[in-house]
Amino acid sequence: MVYFRAMDYLNLLNPQQRQAVTAAPGQTLVLAGPGSGKTRVLTQRIAYLIQSMGVRPYNILAVTFTNKAAREMGERLDQLLGGARARGLWLGTFHAMCARILRTEANNPGLLPFQSNFVIFDADDQQNLVKRALRENNIDDKINKPSAIHARISEAKNNLVSPDDLPVRSYRDEIVVKAFKRYNELLQQNNAVDFDDLLLWVVRLFEEHPEITEKYARRFEYVLVDEFQDTNMVQYSLLKLISSYHHNIFVVGDEDQSIYRWRGADYRNMLRFEQDNPGCEKILLEQNYRSTQTVLDAARSVIDQNANRTPKSLFSDRGRGEKISLHEAVDDHAEAAYVVDTIQGLLRKGALGGDFAVMYRTNAQSRLLEEAFLRAGLAYRLVGAQRFYGRREVKDMIAFLRLVHNPDDEISLQRIIAVPPRSIGEKTVNALQFAAQKAGHSMGAMLLELAEKADESPVWKELGRGAGPIFDFAVLFSGWLKAKGELDLPALFDRIVTETDYKPYIDDGTDEGKDRWDNVEELRRLAFEYQNKGLVDFLENLALVSDQDTLPEQVNSPTLLTLHAAKGLEFPQVFIVGLDDGILPHSRSRDDPEEMAEERRLFYVGITRAKDHLYLVRAGLRSTYGNPEYQVASQFLDDIPEDLLVRSGGEVVGGPARLKSWDDTGEDDYSYGRRSSSHYSNSRSNDVSRSNSSSNDVSRSSVSRSSGSRSSNGWGKTSYDWSQPRTVHAASGRSTPPPPAPEPEQKFHDGQRVRHPSWGEGLVLSSRILDGEETLDVAFESVGIKRLIASLAKLEAIGN
DNA sequence: TTGGTCCATCTTTTT
């Protein structure tokens, strides 16, 4: 095997890239615009260090934000160097790196408030715990929403502020402090940490134990960081500490792509880095290798409206390319239909499914899109971990495993102690909890004692009538604990499923039941991949999977994802939907200029994902929750020069609000759309049944191992590929276009006025062909909006 | 204790 020698690949870089890759030891700040070869620079820098500078991989640390990014870098390094050459390199996410450090250091007793087998609580568990903390303090969790309180706690942790240091200026602050303290105690009791703790405890450990800091800082001669604009206070401190011996730190970022402010990220860390390191070398990468100039011009026109940034002028030698399509659909259904129709049309002309991505601001927006894809019989892939891990059956199974891993995990125990139902109710659980509290043990420990001593244990009496069922469960539980040492992971998994009789509980014979069981099997398959690595690694990776990590790679289908999840990716053809005021920018950001700036950056990130063609889509009428509301076009659209755009749609209803002047006073005609929300969901009389939704909805997440990665030391390589979380015609990897349906004639068009025998006059909001029938959404003054089939409803056109 | 139904509430974005 012959690998590139350093000089060979250096020649393939542009001067700025080369300058970055070969930068002298010390501090380097690379400002990398979108598509400027950031990952390339990072990986080649590592290769350069190893090959030309003689640095041992063992002495290099590379940190990313997602496992996917880490994996990609690992694969590229393998190509550059050959797997063996990179052995010993630490390459992984902030969180995984910290978990690793904590697992090691927690072996020294007394250093940390948890043991080495700690569990990582996910977002759900964290909220759960906050709720408990609130209730224990007799605080109403209706008024003080756990999510809001948790956000405050998380913010404090991200800023290295302890509960005692939190300023108390209001009653609300008092609540936060109380909850915060109890929350931390509960974590400790559960031998658990939250996401923020992973980082926080490492920083604390480093700050209080210089000798430990030195151990790591000496090792890491060179530290490299990706997506530096997304670091928060804790991460910044961590990097500072870990590079405090050799002071060689190389960071890459783009302040314009900072979109995690709400998570504590602060793009000003880029500035801070410069200030903290006066001698640092600063390199600007402006050449874009991804997009057409048209896309870049649009991106620039949007981002230039933001203040406080280093102005950049991205340029491309790819030529002007196609204009940007701006489509205004009548409503959100039509918006989804437009996207799918357009994609289908292009597929017929030979485009590949994988060329397309559809991006949106909120996850909720995916639903209509999914439905449209399903109706068209078109496969798609959906990015989002929650879709799978959020499912009850998956969470149940994980809870069983977590409990076996860490018997002190009461959140998991409470979740599954009565699952499937085994005559253990609230009273019994409370009795057990009370007994545990009194004895100073965890509930799990109580169970183990009970299993051993049965009715001779003091708990038995306290449990009263509940003792029997609890005892039975305790016996199961203690059996699993013993089995943990003997069985491998899949076998343990199977044993739990069998002994709890879990299958009949969730698989009730319905389609949904089958789906649920499929998910359990899916998780089992995943467990199978950890057969050798074991429970600890399995649980840790489950806790730290990101949405991006779930993006299936081999599938050649259009991708549906949030704008956040799109960062770091690129696609030939990109649709951004929901360009309406209140969606993008999101309504929650309206009052805060900083937040608005971030919304703008989010849009910028979306635009710059496009290589060839960008489609911007909005809807004049959109249902949030269930109420239809007129939409005003996003203000961001105003910033894109008209000559970059080709417009379509936008002729009817509510008007293109801000896009063209609309001198019509016709609003009154449609005012029912605003309030009479109830008409929407009720009265199904003539509704088109959503027939095929369950019959051919395969709803499965299948998992397959990615390339045979020669793992250096397991870092960031333990990843899975999720394919087609929801897919019809799963086999259509080639995305062969389905035969064009015979198009029936459309008798009505959008915006037309019609009369119905019983409902009177109405306005056609949209007309399209569904399942071979012309299907209309009509807004009636009398009954609100109805969906009708043209051939069945006795509709009469009024005028034209 | 269980499992059903009805109601309210909600939605950013995610390691």
Next chain:
DNA sequence: GATGGACCAA
């Protein structure tokens, strides 16, 4: 239009 909580009947 989904989810979780409260409430109620067996």
